[in-house]
Amino acid sequence: MSTDPVRFVTACRVCGSERWQQVVSFGKVPLANGFLDADGSHEDEEAYPLEVISCRTCRLLSLTAVVDPQVLYRTYSYVTSGSETMARHLRTVVRLCGKRVDLAGGGLVVELGSNTGDQLLAFRAAGARILGVDPARNLAAIAVDRGVPTLPEYFDSATARAVADEHGKAALILGRHVFAHIDDVADVLAGVRELLAEDGLFTIEVPYAVDLVEQLAFDTIYHEHLSYFLISTLDALFARHGLRTVDVERLPVHGGSVLVSAAPAEGPWRTHDRVRALIEQERAAGYLDDAVYDAFAARVRTTCTDLSRLVRGLVADGHRIAAYGASAKGTTLLNICGLGRTELEFCTDTTPQKQGRLTPGTRIPVVAPEDVTRPPDHYLLLAWNYAEEILRKESAFLEGGGRFIIPVPEPTVRGEAVVSR
Numbered sequence: 001m002s003t004d005p006v007r008f009v010t011a012c013r014v015c016g017s018e019r020w021q022q023v024v025s026f027g028k029v030p031l032a033n034g035f036l037d038a039d040g041s042h043e044d045e046e047a048y049p050l051e052v053i054s055c056r057t058c059r060l061l062s063l064t065a066v067v068d069p070q071v072l073y074r075t076y077s078y079v080t081s082g083s084e085t086m087a088r089h090l091r092t093v094v095r096l097c098g099k100r101v102d103l104a105g106g107g108l109v110v111e112l113g114s115n116t117g118d119q120l121l122a123f124r125a126a127g128a129r130i131l132g133v134d135p136a137r138n139l140a141a142i143a144v145d146r147g148v149p150t151l152p153e154y155f156d157s158a159t160a161r162a163v164a165d166e167h168g169k170a171a172l173i174l175g176r177h178v179f180a181h182i183d184d185v186a187d188v189l190a191g192v193r194e195l196l197a198e199d200g201l202f203t204i205e206v207p208y209a210v211d212l213v214e215q216l217a218f219d220t221i222y223h224e225h226l227s228y229f230l231i232s233t234l235d236a237l238f239a240r241h242g243l244r245t246v247d248v249e250r251l252p253v254h255g256g257s258v259l260v261s262a263a264p265a266e267g268p269w270r271t272h273d274r275v276r277a278l279i280e281q282e283r284a285a286g287y288l289d290d291a292v293y294d295a296f297a298a299r300v301r302t303t304c305t306d307l308s309r310l311v312r313g314l315v316a317d318g319h320r321i322a323a324y325g326a327s328a329k330g331t332t333l334l335n336i337c338g339l340g341r342t343e344l345e346f347c348t349d350t351t352p353q354k355q356g357r358l359t360p361g362t363r364i365p366v367v368a369p370e371d372v373t374r375p376p377d378h379y380l381l382l383a384w385n386y387a388e389e390i391l392r393k394e395s396a397f398l399e400g401g402g403r404f405i406i407p408v409p410e411p412t413v414r415g416e417a418v419v420s421r
């Protein structure tokens with residue numbers, strides 16, 4: 001490759017400051033969704049620096065390395081989870097947005113990163129006009145086949161102008177787990193200002209920096225996630241772009257997320273008391289100072305050491321262990337904890353695109369659950385955000401004496417009627 005696929009962050013993408021605190025460095029890690037073909041053609045697998053820094057001015061948590069989206073999303077196979085937990089969550093988002101925006105009146109809902117259209121279909125069912133924008137052409141094509149109009153483009157100011165010209169202003173612009181993937185947030189927000197009606201809402205769902213720290217969800221750190229936001233940080237960002245934070249809801253998905261709504265600064269929306277309250281809580285809990293992030297880094301190191309020790313100890317005692325759920329965060333967890341084929345026999349996953357391939361960096365074969373003929377003694381649960389649903393689904397495995405290792409916030413072994421450490 002002639003051009004360097006990595007750009008190193010100097011100025012903060014929110015406030016422009018160059019005063020950074022080093023938080024954690026995981027060394028070089030392969031791309032979280034870069035599953036490998038099993039035919040041995042992966043000798044040139046690339047790894048990229050995975051380090052988190054905190055802006056001492058606005059407290060954005062950012063990766064240091066921005067991998068070129070052409071490289072990062074080349075092998076992107078994430079398809080919105082069809083799980084029961086996620087289906088319920090999509091309906092929750094519609095309900096929460098529907099409390100604020102008149103969906104039944106046919107207002108336009110535009111979703112950024114609309115994937116295969118599940119969320120928009122839920123909005124259409126509530127009466128809204130819908131339009132998806134997603135640069136992944138394969139996913140956009142699936143969405144269109146399902147009847148969800150979708151532009152296969154990046155959302156930027158130019159796309160926003162084109163959409164406004166053709167469809168009119170949007171009552172709601174939604175971005176679920178995409179905003180934290182964006183490097184040039186200024187251009188996206190310029191686009192939002194172009195497209196959003198004066199009484200419209202821009203609503204994003206992003207991993208919440210406070211949950212990342214409190215729940216020690218460090219394995220949600222991977223190259224796609226360029227930013228982790230506090231409400232204070234988002235509030236400052238919106239203000240720079242003529243928007244005002246009007247509401248926020250904390251949600252339990254993906255290790256702790258927030259649904260944050262902003263509106264044109266001079267628009268009719270009242271700012272909910274929750275916004276000021278959360279910003280004040282962040283300040284009071286120390287999230288504007290270095291110490292919280294230093295303590296986080298120390299806890300991450302302890303958990304990694306404990307998990308490696310637990311898994312290796314079980315293997316040394318003759319237990320057979322496999323991984324459960326070839327999630328993106330599993331790539332981070334396995335690579336930074338140094339767990340691979342020596343410890344884990346295979347990794348089971350229901351996604352057909354991952355089956356028959358190898359996990360990035362650690363090269364563990366991914367198999368379909370129905371192809372597991374000899375279940376292990378323990379499964380290391382990489383999709384721990386679905387732990388309760390998975391434990392219910394795997395009751396036969398548990399009743400047969402099987403155990404699950406839940407890796408974070410501290411490694412815990414769970415089996416039938418047994419909760420031990």
Ligand SMILES: [Zn+2]
Pocket residue numbers: 012013014015016017055056057058059060
């Ligand atoms: Zn900053």
